Amino acid sequence: MKIAxxxxxxxxxxxxxxxxxxxxxxxxxxxxxxxxxxxxxAVEAALQINEKGxxxxxxxxxxxxxxxxxxxxKAMSMGADRAVxxxxxxxxxxxxxxxxxxxxxxxxxxxxxxxxxxxFDNSAGVVGTATAELLGLPCVxxxxxxxxxAGKGTARRELEGAAELVEFPLPAVVTIDEGVARPRYPxxxxxxxxxxxxxxxKPAQLGAVRVTIARMExxxxxxxxxxxxxxxxxxxxLVRLLQNExxxx
Amino acid sequence: MLDFYHIxxxxxxxxxxxxxxxxxxxxxxxxPLIGDAYVQGRFPKELIPEMGELxxxxxxxxxxxxxxxxNNVQYGLIMQELERGDSGVRSFASVQGALxxxxxxxxxxxxxxxxxxxxxxxxxxxxxxxLTEPDYGSNPSGMITMAKEQPxxxxxxxxAKMWITNGSTAHIAVVWAKTNGDPSDKSIRxxxxxxxxxxxxxxxxxxxxxxRASDTSxxxxxxVHLPKDAILPSSAGLKSPLMxxxxxxxxxxxxxxxxxxxxxxxxxxxxQQRVMFDKPIGGFQIQQVRLADMLTEIVKxxxxxxxxxxxxxxxxxxxxQVSLAKRNNVSMATDIAREARxxxxxxxILAEYSAMRHMANLESVxxxxxxxxxxxxxxxxAITGMNAFK
Numbered sequence: 001m002k003i004a005x006x007x008x009x010x011x012x013x014x015x016x017x018x019x020x021x022x023x024x025x026x027x028x029x030x031x032x033x034x035x036x037x038x039x040x041x042a043v044e045a046a047l048q049i050n051e052k053g054x055x056x057x058x059x060x061x062x063x064x065x066x067x068x069x070x071x072x073x074k075a076m077s078m079g080a081d082r083a084v085x086x087x088x089x090x091x092x093x094x095x096x097x098x099x100x101x102x103x104x105x106x107x108x109x110x111x112x113x114x115x116x117x118x119x120f121d122n123s124a125g126v127v128g129t130a131t132a133e134l135l136g137l138p139c140v141x142x143x144x145x146x147x148x149x150a151g152k153g154t155a156r157r158e159l160e161g162a163a164e165l166v167e168f169p170l171p172a173v174v175t176i177d178e179g180v181a182r183p184r185y186p187x188x189x190x191x192x193x194x195x196x197x198x199x200x201x202k203p204a205q206l207g208a209v210r211v212t213i214a215r216m217e218x219x220x221x222x223x224x225x226x227x228x229x230x231x232x233x234x235x236x237x238l239v240r241l242l243q244n245e246x247x248x249x
Numbered sequence: 250m251l252d253f254y255h256i257x258x259x260x261x262x263x264x265x266x267x268x269x270x271x272x273x274x275x276x277x278x279x280x281p282l283i284g285d286a287y288v289q290g291r292f293p294k295e296l297i298p299e300m301g302e303l304x305x306x307x308x309x310x311x312x313x314x315x316x317x318x319x320n321n322v323q324y325g326l327i328m329q330e331l332e333r334g335d336s337g338v339r340s341f342a343s344v345q346g347a348l349x350x351x352x353x354x355x356x357x358x359x360x361x362x363x364x365x366x367x368x369x370x371x372x373x374x375x376x377x378x379x380l381t382e383p384d385y386g387s388n389p390s391g392m393i394t395m396a397k398e399q400p401x402x403x404x405x406x407x408x409a410k411m412w413i414t415n416g417s418t419a420h421i422a423v424v425w426a427k428t429n430g431d432p433s434d435k436s437i438r439x440x441x442x443x444x445x446x447x448x449x450x451x452x453x454x455x456x457x458x459x460x461r462a463s464d465t466s467x468x469x470x471x472x473v474h475l476p477k478d479a480i481l482p483s484s485a486g487l488k489s490p491l492m493x494x495x496x497x498x499x500x501x502x503x504x505x506x507x508x509x510x511x512x513x514x515x516x517x518x519x520x521q522q523r524v525m526f527d528k529p530i531g532g533f534q535i536q537q538v539r540l541a542d543m544l545t546e547i548v549k550x551x552x553x554x555x556x557x558x559x560x561x562x563x564x565x566x567x568x569x570q571v572s573l574a575k576r577n578n579v580s581m582a583t584d585i586a587r588e589a590r591x592x593x594x595x596x597x598i599l600a601e602y603s604a605m606r607h608m609a610n611l612e613s614v615x616x617x618x619x620x621x622x623x624x625x626x627x628x629x630x631a632i633t634g635m636n637a638f639k
Contacts (some may be wrong), residue, residue, distance in 0.1 A: 030255065034269070070262050077266060118395075185274050188304030188317035191266045 001056040001148065003046040004110045006101055006131070007039035009064065009071040010121040017218070024213045025090075035071040037150065038076075038116025040177040040183040045146055046114055047184070047199055061104065063088055063097045063204050065117050077186035077194035086204035093211040094126030100204035101127070103133035110161035110171055112153070117142040117175040125175070144179035202235045250510045251517070254548050256555065258481075260322070267308075267323040271330040274303055279334035284600040286462040292337060293462065294418065301372030305331065305342050307350035314354065315367030321559035325503035329442035329554075332504035333511045336610035337463030339504040341517035344414045345369060352423050352439050354470050355488055356481035361441065364423065377419035379410035379442075379468050380490045386412075387623050389425075390434035390487050394470065396426040402477035406448075406470045412617070416466025417451045419444050423481075425490045438595025439481035439489055448473040459613040495568045498618050499561060505614060506550045508607040509582035512589035513543045515603055519593050523634065530592075531558035546581040553577060569631040583611040601610070 011017070012029045018027040035043070043060065050056035060075040063086045063153040072083035086100050105113060113135070115128030126142075132139030143155035144163075153172055156178070157164040186194075228234045228241070242249045251480040257265060278296060280411050285291045300306065309324035310316035319327075324346075332339035350369050353361055353376075368374040385391045406426060416422070422442045429436065444451060448471040453464055469492025481489075517540055520531030553574050560566040586608035597604050615621050626637045 030252070031523065032257070074266065077270075184495050185270045185303055186266065187302060188267055188270065188323075189312070191263055191270065192312075192318055195263065199403060 001050060001053050001111045002109055003050060003056065003112045003114060004061055004101060004105055004108060004247045005042050005046045005058060005075065005114045006063075006127065007037070007043065007071055007075055008036045008062065008116065008119045009033050009068045010036040010119050013037070013120055019216050019218060023215050023217075025216060033067065033070070035074045036116055036119045036121075038118065038176060038178065039071075039118075040075075041178055041180050042114040042116050043075045043078055044181040044183040045176055046112070046182050048237070049112070049146070049148055058153055059084065059110075061086065061101060063100050063206075064090060066201075069199060069201070071218070072199055073194045073197075074106050074186060076197045076199070077190040078184055079190065081196075082198040083200070085199065087199040088204035088206055091106045091206060091209050092122070092213045093129050093206075093209045094124050095211075096206040096209045097204075098127045098130035098134055099207045101131050103205045104202075106135055112148060112170060113137070113173045115173070115175045117177045128173060130210070135173065138168045138172045139174070140168055140172065141175045142177040143174050146174055146176070146180055166237075199235035250514060252546070253544055254551065256404050256551050258557070260326075264320070264323050264326060267319060268326040268330060268402065271303065271327050272333070273304065274299070275330050275334040275338075279331075279338055280504050283335045283338070283462060284603075284606065287335065287337075287606050289599050290457070290461045292341060292415075292418065292464050296338070297341075297375070299483075300342065301370065302303040305346075306372060307346040307354070307366065310346070310350060310354050310366065310370075314362055315370040316350075317370075318586070320558075321499070321561040322555065325500065328500040328504040329507035332406055332507035334507075335606065336504065336508060336614055337460050339500075339507070340460065340463050340614075341413050343497050343500045343504070344378055345372075345376055347500055348378035348493050349415075349419075349421070349423050352378075352481060352484070352489070352493050353441065355492065356439055356484040358478070358482050359482070360478070365441070373554065374421060375415055375419045377413050377415040377422045377466075377468075378490075379416075379424040380411055380423050380494075381410060381412050383409060383411045383467075384450070387620060390437075392425070392427060392434075392437070394424065394426040395430065396428050396438065396440060396475070396480075398429055402490045404440065404475040404477070404479060406473040406475055408470050410468040412454070413451070413466045413468050414460075415464055416468050417453050417464050419451070420447075422451075422468060424468070425484075434487040435485075437487050437490065439484035440475055440479045441481065442470070442473060442475060442479065446473050446475070450531050459609040461609075462578070491568070494618060495571050498571045498575040499557065499566075499616060501618055502550075502557065502571065502578045503554050505578040505611065506547065506554060507573075507584035508611055508614075509543070509547050509550065509578075509585040512582075512586045512604045512607050513540070513547055516540060516543065516589035516592045519596070519602075523594075536592055539592050539597075543585045543588060546585060550574075550578045550581055569627055572619065572624040572627040572631075575619065576621055576628070577584065579611060579614050579620055583608065583615055586611055 015031050020027040046058045058080040060080045060083045140155045144158050145152050145156035154167050188213035228237045308319045309316040312318040365370040396406045397406045424440045424442045427436045450469045451466045453466050520536050523530050557574050589604040
């Protein structure tokens, strides 16, 4: 099966973030970046489908500056066959990113196009669904299980207190939630082999970029807690403050 | 780990990728089980196939023998990450790669390499290294284990080895023995001894208070009959096992840093959370000095290791340089583990935290692969030209 996986490179979720001097993004100094968590689930899902089917091709795509090549190579070190970088400066407009991907994917002959359900950094969740629309393909979002065979697919979606099982014809676009498969560790041989796999780089056709980040701000610092006293003696003061200051009683 | 000196910026993408992959393996597979394994006094054998699949065994040996073909900085980073988990886990990989696979690679015939190395890389065949004897530790040239060549070219091996990591788990032992009654250390040769050979016994050494998540054994050879192709044909004299030790000590220099990093991270995180006298203990000067000293020593050790790795890749590294790194890094890691244990207060004695486990482990690492003191003498000789061993 020919599968495209569109990935994103995002900062490590355990990083301490600072707003950049421009105020329109984060300060990337000293930050560690990696293949986005949901994208790595998508890569793993693609690899497992092709391993089970005993063949096929898994191609990874990313839109972004040259730094995305590291994440593309990571996907190849996990087992993807080749990679394509659609070169562009970082943009906040998911529709523009989808346009660039759709332009590239439309003649690719893919049976399945996978995305992470959203990215860790801005959680917009736009690119997968918008790409499906631009390609005119059925789209399933946030799949926690995915099976494909004989020209059709089934997926499970976790809902609040329930689950939904959906069926769809291939080709299709599916965005992947955690739970679909645990991403493998790139083996050390895989890391060395990834250097030799093809990575093509070409300009991204973003079109008009209409959404930009005007300003980014961190939540205000929470004031320190106050200790009012000990035992029952502190209760009247606590109640008074909850009524008059916090106004929650 | 806090990358205070931005050392990541001088690592290549592949070097970081290898480090990160092994780091994730250790976080997800080693750390959840290692405290219990340590208390139970068992090496977690269930990790062997996964470590093989990941490719950590003999990772710096060539791809044509089923290995990953990594450079020596990548190899060092693997050791660092494994020992961030536990010295016993790193020791397992060190022994398998640097002490069992390396001598077969360096001194073995092409047939021996083809026969053993690919299966050792996957962990299907486990190896151990027999050099130290009950009465000959820091002076291996005095060894009494002896192999006698028979008229048909086969060998009969007699003797005993002690403190052998993986000894009872191994399928093969790389045993160093004097040959044909010659007491000189020039007669020392290496032999690949299948551990199911008649007359071979391995008994675990019990009662260890250090490296508890590692098998340490005594090997006894009583008239062990070895075929003529058991000898490592290019091994020649004591220099051959010492070359293996240089490989292993190189890895230990990196490994100790991993243990130190684990202790620093644990202490730093604990200091920021543990409240005493109404504020986190990290806000008190005495703990800040502890943490500052730890970080300083780790950064220095990182720079030593990285440069040593670059020298090794360039082919210019000397055994004396390795002695400096092993001696410094293990000693600093031992100190850091102890200080971390103290910073953690009473919690520091629990297996739930890692500091005391690392502290106890590092006492073995301090002593094995050339004791701290012996490495001082190697450096002393390099400085003065005078040999203090004799």
